[in-house]
Amino acid sequence: MPARRFSGPPAASMAVMMEVVRPRANSEPMAKYGSIDFSPDETRLARALRLQAKPFSNLGLGEKQWLLPLLESPFAPPSISEEQEELCEKIRDPIVADKAELEWLSCSQELPAQLGTKTTRRFWNFFSLYRLIFAFTILANLFTTVLIAPITSITSSDAATAAAINLCVAILVRNEHVVNALFRLACTLKPSAPLSVRKVGGKVYSYGGFHSGCATSGSLWYLLFTILLGVDLRDPYKRSAFGFAVVTSVLLLIISLAAIPAFRVSHHNAFEAIHRYVGWFSVTLLWTQLSVSIATTNYLTGEPVGLLMVKSVLFWCLIIITLAIIYPWSRLRMRNVHVQVLSPRAALLHFDYKRMDVCQGIRITDSPLKETHSFATISKVGDEQGFRVLMSRAGNWTSDFIDNPPTRIWVKGAPIYGVMRVALMFKKVLVVATGSGIGPCLSFLESCPDHPMHVVWMGSDPRESYGDAIVNSVFEADSSACIVDTSKAGRGDITRLVHARYVESQSEAIVIISNAIVTRQVVSGLESRGIPVFGAIFDS
Incomplete structure (x- = not known):
């Protein structure tokens, strides 16, 4: 025919x-x-x-x-x-559900060759901005030491002061308001600013390098403080201080080892418990050690306790550290929540107590002393009060939450900005999500419908898993969105697909919200080709 x-x-x-x-x-x-x-x-x-x-x-x-x-x-x-x-x-049906079509879409644009040599690519792939910040923090401590005084003339008091300052910065940089201030500062860069500047500003989510760098430096300084105390134990007053220092040094070492990425990924609950309870106990020991030190100095010199406290850098640093630890707990509230179960795989949580800013997240839990879980929020359209949270089945806690939806849940701390916020810095952005990663993206898609964008979303049977309302929201934001049903079309080569959509949509940058493996694959695969890509890091 x-x-x-x-x-x-x-x-x-x-x-x-x-x-x-x-x-x-x-x-x-x-x-x-x-x-x-x-x-x-x-x-x-x-x-x-x-x-x-x-x-x-x-x-x-x-x-x-x-x-x-x-x-x-x-x-x-x-x-x-x-x-x-x-x-x-x-x-x-606009959803891609055919392997041949997914392959066609992925191969519609030729993937360019990677820049540089294999050695240089490995070098820059390892030395991410997060690790560069970490290295900068360590070197800054070293250079400061060399400039201020020879290493042989450092006293135990100097080491204690350096340890206190570093640990104070490490904890402060994790405070929600400090993080939000960093994001607001970075997002003051307008789309008209040079792309090279915005590419660096877009990596603002690498602030974790300051946390780990200062925490490591603080632990090393405290270890030096312990060693210097142990050099001369003939003074009976130093013996008690040395005992406290040894125990605190061991606790700081345990916290540092638990923060190693391999351990925190495989034993996340243990990592959280160690960071919380061992950290609290360490701060308590530091307060005890400071109290003993001030009491001893007061006994030997007769100098007023109040004056000794005001003159102590450790005292002020401990005040800041303690307040930073208490602050999220001061905002712990039990909130009403309506859980809309979309499917056995996902649920949509509805809160009505406040309106969230674009691309903010919250921490929720049913057991505040045990664990907390971070989720991106989706503000309601218009002036309506409240927000939503998209949750997918990804572990024991979320599985139990979806199977047995509660009516009230604990919300801890203040809302905090996430990676998706950096999309506002670019003239046109390609938004890439897999699975429930579309949740953080929806905050941007629904709140900024006039911002030029193109969307790529890959998930297993999106309509069945997340419902027509979520899928339709994506198409309302981008009528030519590329949604792939991985249960029928497979996963394909996501790096090629993202590159093809990036070229054809003429986007300026890419923001991806996915799991650690896919995020690293896409970010490293496209950054090595000179394309601006932004995605969460998982070793901070």
Whole structure:
């Protein structure tokens, strides 16, 4: 049977029943051709078309976009067969659910060669901004020591002061308001600023390098303090201080070892418990040690206790550390929550006690002393009070939450900005998400609908897992969004897919919200090709 052709633009004429048309990379539909006018609904539908049937698997995006409106127009040829009509019904769903089409989309743009040599790529892949900040913090401590005094002339008091300052900074940089201030400062960079500057500012989420760098430096300084105390134990007053110092040094070592990425990933609950309880006990020991030291000095010199405290750097640092630890607990509240179970895989949590800013997250828990879990929030559209949280089944805690939804839940601390916030710094951004990673993205998509963007979302049966409302929200923000059903189309080469959509959408930068493996794969794969990519880090 000869192929039947439909008239259209020269680049988009097509054969319906024969796989003879070569793929094209056209991504923008035309509004008119000849005397055929498309309504807004037809145009939006055409832009979202994704073929799921074999006879159409080789058609380019531009050709796909023309097919349905032509078939529905009064200029269409005589009646088509039931088989052809069934195929046209299949292409109405814009979700990619075919392996051949996913491969076509991924290969529509050639992936450029990586920059530099294999050695230089490994070097820069290892020395991320997070690790550079960590190294800078360690070196800054070393250089300060060399500049101020020779290493041989450092006293135990100097070491204690350095340890206190570093530990104070390490804890402060984790405070929600400090983090929010860093994000606000970075986001003062407008899209008109040089891209090279915005690429560095977009890495603001690497602030964890200051935390780990200062915590490591503080622990090393405290170890030096302990050693200097132990050099001369003939003074009976130093013996008690040395005992406290040894115990505190061991506790700081335990906290540092528990923070090693391999351990914190495989034993996250243990990591949280060690950081919390061992940290609290360490601070208590430091207060005790300071009290003993001040009491001893007062006994020997007669100097007033109040004056000794005011003159002590350790005293002021401990005040700040203690307040920073207490602050999130002072904001611990039991909140009402309505849990909308979308599917056995996911749930949507509705809170009504306040309105959240764009791309903020909260920490929730049913057992505050045991563990907390961070989730991105989705502000309600308009002036309506409240926000939502998208949760997927990803462990024992979330599984129990979805299976047995509560009506009240603890919310701890202040809202905090997340990685998605940096999208505001770019003229047009490609938003990439996998699974429930679409939750943090929806905060940006719904709150900033006028910001130029393109969306790529990969998940297992998105409509079944997350519901039509979530899927429709994505298409409302970006009518040409690329949503992939991985249960049918597979995962494919996500790096190639993201690059192809980046080129075709003419985006300036990419922000990805996914798990650690996929995030590292996409970020390293595209950054090595000179493309600005931003994604959460998992070793801070």
